[in-house]
Amino acid sequence: MDQRTGLPVVGIIGAGQLARMMHQAAIPLGQSPRILADSADDGAALVAHDVVIGDYRDLADLRRFAVGCDVVTFDHEHVPSEHIRALAADGTTVLPSADALRFAQDKAAMRERLGGLGLPGPAWARLESGAGGLAGVEALAAQHGWPVVLKAISGGYDGKGVWVVATPAEALTVIEDAAAAGIALMAEEAVAIVRELAAVVARSPFGQGAAWPVVETVQVEGICVEVLAPAPGLAPEAADEAQKIALRIAVELDVVGVLAVELFETADGTLLINELAMRPHNSGHWTIEGARTSQFEQHLRAVLDYPLGSPEMAAPVVVMANVLGGPTDVYPAGIDERIHHCMARWPDVKIHLYGKGFRPGRKVGHVTALGDDLEIVRARAKAAADYLSLGGPDVH
Amino acid sequence: MDQRTGLPVVGIIGAGQLARMMHQAAIPLGQSPRILADSADDGAALVAHDVVIGDYRDLADLRRFAVGCDVVTFDHEHVPSEHIRALAADGTTVLPSADALRFAQDKAAMRERLGGLGLPGPAWARLESGAGGLAGVEALAAQHGWPVVLKAISGGYDGKGVWVVATPAEALTVIEDAAAAGIALMAEEAVAIVRELAAVVARSPFGQGAAWPVVETVQVEGICVEVLAPAPGLAPEAADEAQKIALRIAVELDVVGVLAVELFETADGTLLINELAMRPHNSGHWTIEGARTSQFEQHLRAVLDYPLGSPEMAAPVVVMANVLGGPTDVYPAGIDERIHHCMARWPDVKIHLYGKGFRPGRKVGHVTALGDDLEIVRARAKAAADYLSLGGPDVH
Numbered sequence: 098m099d100q101r102t103g104l105p106v107v108g109i110i111g112a113g114q115l116a117r118m119m120h121q122a123a124i125p126l127g128q129s130p131r132i133l134a135d136s137a138d139d140g141a142a143l144v145a146h147d148v149v150i151g152d153y154r155d156l157a158d159l160r161r162f163a164v165g166c167d168v169v170t171f172d173h174e175h176v177p178s179e180h181i182r183a184l185a186a187d188g189t190t191v192l193p194s195a196d197a198l199r200f201a202q203d204k205a206a207m208r209e210r211l212g213g214l215g216l217p218g219p220a221w222a223r224l225e226s227g228a229g230g231l232a233g234v235e236a237l238a239a240q241h242g243w244p245v246v247l248k249a250i251s252g253g254y255d256g257k258g259v260w261v262v263a264t265p266a267e268a269l270t271v272i273e274d275a276a277a278a279g280i281a282l283m284a285e286e287a288v289a290i291v292r293e294l295a296a297v298v299a300r301s302p303f304g305q306g307a308a309w310p311v312v313e314t315v316q317v318e319g320i321c322v323e324v325l326a327p328a329p330g331l332a333p334e335a336a337d338e339a340q341k342i343a344l345r346i347a348v349e350l351d352v353v354g355v356l357a358v359e360l361f362e363t364a365d366g367t368l369l370i371n372e373l374a375m376r377p378h379n380s381g382h383w384t385i386e387g388a389r390t391s392q393f394e395q396h397l398r399a400v401l402d403y404p405l406g407s408p409e410m411a412a413p414v415v416v417m418a419n420v421l422g423g424p425t426d427v428y429p430a431g432i433d434e435r436i437h438h439c440m441a442r443w444p445d446v447k448i449h450l451y452g453k454g455f456r457p458g459r460k461v462g463h464v465t466a467l468g469d470d471l472e473i474v475r476a477r478a479k480a481a482a483d484y485l486s487l488g489g490p491d492v493h
Numbered sequence: 494m495d496q497r498t499g500l501p502v503v504g505i506i507g508a509g510q511l512a513r514m515m516h517q518a519a520i521p522l523g524q525s526p527r528i529l530a531d532s533a534d535d536g537a538a539l540v541a542h543d544v545v546i547g548d549y550r551d552l553a554d555l556r557r558f559a560v561g562c563d564v565v566t567f568d569h570e571h572v573p574s575e576h577i578r579a580l581a582a583d584g585t586t587v588l589p590s591a592d593a594l595r596f597a598q599d600k601a602a603m604r605e606r607l608g609g610l611g612l613p614g615p616a617w618a619r620l621e622s623g624a625g626g627l628a629g630v631e632a633l634a635a636q637h638g639w640p641v642v643l644k645a646i647s648g649g650y651d652g653k654g655v656w657v658v659a660t661p662a663e664a665l666t667v668i669e670d671a672a673a674a675g676i677a678l679m680a681e682e683a684v685a686i687v688r689e690l691a692a693v694v695a696r697s698p699f700g701q702g703a704a705w706p707v708v709e710t711v712q713v714e715g716i717c718v719e720v721l722a723p724a725p726g727l728a729p730e731a732a733d734e735a736q737k738i739a740l741r742i743a744v745e746l747d748v749v750g751v752l753a754v755e756l757f758e759t760a761d762g763t764l765l766i767n768e769l770a771m772r773p774h775n776s777g778h779w780t781i782e783g784a785r786t787s788q789f790e791q792h793l794r795a796v797l798d799y800p801l802g803s804p805e806m807a808a809p810v811v812v813m814a815n816v817l818g819g820p821t822d823v824y825p826a827g828i829d830e831r832i833h834h835c836m837a838r839w840p841d842v843k844i845h846l847y848g849k850g851f852r853p854g855r856k857v858g859h860v861t862a863l864g865d866d867l868e869i870v871r872a873r874a875k876a877a878a879d880y881l882s883l884g885g886p887d888v889h
Binding site: 129 | 501516522539540544782800801829836837843844846847850
């Protein structure tokens with residue numbers, strides 16, 4: 098407990114934009130989170146008071162960080178499972194637990210577990226390491242056709258660690274490169290999808306669950322560029338099914354905090370689980386202004402075992418669009434000028450910048466627009482995000 | 494400019510709840526504000542990265558603080574005018590300027606200036622120091638009757654520095670106590686009011702203005718306990734007049750940032766100016782969730798000379814209620830338990846805690862409720878605030 102405020106202390110491992118936005122959400126709750134940052138220049142380290150610099154792969158650093166934290170949670174899922182277990186064995190409350198987080202860290206374990214629960218997903222297979230893995234890809238292709246999706250079982254994000262291969266030769270190249278890099282692979286059926294959806298929910302240790310409306314996520318080259326809330330034209334039964342899937346996963350896997358379930362929607366309306374994240378997620382950024390309780394506040398409430406907040410929407414339509422870095426040669430002088438123009442042009446669109454350098458293609462911020470008409474709201478969000486994305490078009 | 498983010502640096506003098514909420518609003522703008530705190534335990538110091546400990550009455554501390562700030566602004570109006578002028582003479586951009594801020598620091602100067610502009614206010618008079626001041630009080634009473642309001646010309650807040658006196662004897666006691674304490678006094682007609690209103694606006698150096706809907710403020714013993722947005726039943730012409738008064742003051746006094754104009758409404762609908770604040774104000778806390786742009790974001794946009802954001806409301810009715818400290822003997826153990834119950838009972842009511850100790854009667858937080866029906870929304874906000882106010886009723 099923080100003796101100054103009488104409130105428990107939340108430790109956040111990782112200091113990227115998710116920790117930065119969690120910190121922002123923590124302030125009204127009276128909280129002063131402790132944040133473990135790789136560097137003093139990390140986005141969350143620039144704005145938080147209680148920052149510990151350390152390596153999340155180093156148990157000694159994690160232990161030093163955890164002293165005085167009433168609960169420790171995460172900005173990412175890259176902390177080694179054995180370290181999380183060691184912290185828990187020390188008596189530190191870590192949420193989500195290593196047992197739950199495993200299914201966000203290991204895609205094969207996730208497929209096995211969710212398959213065992215009868216939850217829907219694409220056909221898949223673990224692959225042997227090296228050239229022997231090709232047989233598994235060919236067997237999957239024999240049943241479901243080419244192309245096939247190859248995935249790193251752990252460590253991938255934003256399209257990294259995912260390869261779509263159209264022939265055995267292409268598959269072999271990926272398999273051999275992965276073996277050389279020590280990356281274990283799995284193969285998945287390439288589902289013919291209409292679009293991607295996300296069901297974001299939260300669950301507290303007490304067992305309370307809360308679900309935001311199901312959203313549509315728009316990916317370009319594996320990176321989420323837009324989120325439309327609620328998912329346009331989604332049948333109420335499908336939305337209900339998606340929320341039930343996410344809440345069931347949260348219960349069965351004993352997830353505490355925010356759980357984002359990425360889903361594929363096929364032409365016949367079937368929903369298939371794509372990936373899980375057990376933390377605030379890009380598909381939930383819209384909730385900061387767009388819902389009564391943001392995913393960042395909800396994650397904190399959940400790990401603190403506070404009652405969860407209302408996930409009700411704050412407007413009929415909410416659209417989030419990501420701001421991506423452009424050519425570095427226009428950074429940093431360009432961004433302040435672009436903020437001026439963006440604010441002048443769209444006074445109601447909310448800007449979120451993450452305190453990160455504008456490397457090409459990197460997520461450096463997002464914008465959120467709210468309103469009644471999807472077409473108008475979406476156009477405004479996209480235009481504002483493009484405008485802020487250095488190297489993007491400068492006239493709208 | 495902050496070389497890490499490419500963005501200008503805002504310095505905030507003072508680290509109370511206003512600085513804390515400004516810091517919260519600064520995070521999505523990509524900002525890392527620098528905050529001058531009296532103590533490392535100040536509310537904003539607990540949650541910000543770039544905190545300088547120093548005395549706002551000490552020019553050397555202010556100069557040390559201002560190094561590297563692109564603009565310096567305030568959490569309160571207690572910085573000596575001569576120090577603000579010295580910083581400006583050093584080349585530091587300080588907003589609002591000493592010339593503008595004077596009218597929020599010196600109530601007599603404010604009355605003179607606004608009277609000169611033909612803006613409406615109660616009858617008033619400067620008082621001579623000591624027993625000689627009584628003549629001024631009696632002259633005002635002869636024209637406007639008893640009681641008379643005596644005010645410290647500078648330094649008062651939350652009802653402190655204001656005395657309502659019903660007789661010459663009572664007046665003399667206040668006058669003599671003030672003289673002994675070296676406090677200069679003024680006298681004002683005690684206006685027969687129906688209620689108090691506030692018109693909160695913002696203005697940028699570029700000259701852009703923005704006005705939130707006029708609100709009703711409910712005071713108990715001089716402390717704001719509730720704010721109703723928009724002011725219930727206020728005639729559109731009166732709301733328009735209040736906004737015009739506030740925007741005109743902002744222009745005439747060259748205010749940059751948020752300006753809150755507290756107003757009296759009399760039985761015949763007349764509006765009279767009560768007080769000014771040139772910073773985010775308790776009457777604007779509802780804007781955090783209740784308006785598209787909060788007063789804290791708007792203040793930052795204004796002092797950065799960014800275009801102002803939309804002040805549009807996010808719901809038809811928004812009510813803020815302050816959380817006040819109760820008996821200290823139930824702090825700090827009690828607050829965490831109360832948060833649990835408050836969240837469970839009112840999952841959509843937003844809690845804001847300021848990281849302050851719960852001293853009796855002290856503003857330690859606020860809650861905000863949104864909805865369509867004033868009666869329901871107000872009851873929920875009041876109940877939640879009472880519940881969190883330690884020592885308040887514990888059953889609703």
